Amino acid sequence: MAGLVLTPGASATREQAALVAVDEAVSAGGIVVERIDFPYVLAGRRAPDRPPVLIRHVVEAVTGFAASQGVEPDRVALGGRSMGGRICSMAVAEGLPAAGLVLVSYPLHPPGKPEKLRTEHFPALSIPCLFVSGSRDAFGTPEELEEAVGAIGGPVTLVRLEGGDHGLRGKDTLVAEAVGTWLAAL
Numbered sequence: 001m002a003g004l005v006l007t008p009g010a011s012a013t014r015e016q017a018a019l020v021a022v023d024e025a026v027s028a029g030g031i032v033v034e035r036i037d038f039p040y041v042l043a044g045r046r047a048p049d050r051p052p053v054l055i056r057h058v059v060e061a062v063t064g065f066a067a068s069q070g071v072e073p074d075r076v077a078l079g080g081r082s083m084g085g086r087i088c089s090m091a092v093a094e095g096l097p098a099a100g101l102v103l104v105s106y107p108l109h110p111p112g113k114p115e116k117l118r119t120e121h122f123p124a125l126s127i128p129c130l131f132v133s134g135s136r137d138a139f140g141t142p143e144e145l146e147e148a149v150g151a152i153g154g155p156v157t158l159v160r161l162e163g164g165d166h167g168l169r170g171k172d173t174l175v176a177e178a179v180g181t182w183l184a185a186l
Helices: 017-028 051-069 083-093 142-151 172-185
Strands: 003-007 033-035 076-081 100-104 129-134 156-161
Touching (some): 003 051, 017 033, 017 172, 051 076, 051 083, 076 083, 083 100, 100 172, 129 142, 142 156
Parallel strands (some): 003 033, 100 129
C-alpha cells in the first residue's frame, strides 16, 4: 500500500482530532497520508454538498494523490470519519480503485431511524474494509453493523471501542492504533 487519503465527518475539517491522530500514527509507520476537506468546507459553507459532488471530490483527490506518489489508485487506501468514510465507500462502490477502506464511526443510519440504512452500496464493495465504531453509537449498534457488513464481498474487520459514542470522544489514540494495525497488515 502506497498511502492513505482521509476525509472528515459532516461539519468538520481535515483537522478533525481523530483524523490528525490517525495521520500522526500512520505517518510514523512510514505511510504517506493526505487529509482533505470537502468543497463545502473550502467554500465556507456549513451544509454538506450532495453525495455526487462529494464523491467526485474524493475521486479527484485520490487520483491526484496516487499520481503524486507515482502509483495507481488501487495502491491507496481511503476513508474517514462518519460521512467522510461513507462517501469514500460510495466512491469505491461506483468504481474508484482502492487498496482498502478505513471507516471510522460509519453512519449506518440516522439516529433513531434504523429502517433508513445507508448500505445500498455495500454489495459493490469487494476490497478489505475496516470499521471502527463505538459500542454506544446512535448511528448504528454493533449488532446492526455486524449484520450490515455481511453484504460486503471483501474481507471486513470490525473494531468496537467499548463505551464510545458516535464522536468517539477521548478515543483518538485507540482509533489511530486500530487503523495503524490494520493498515500494517493490509
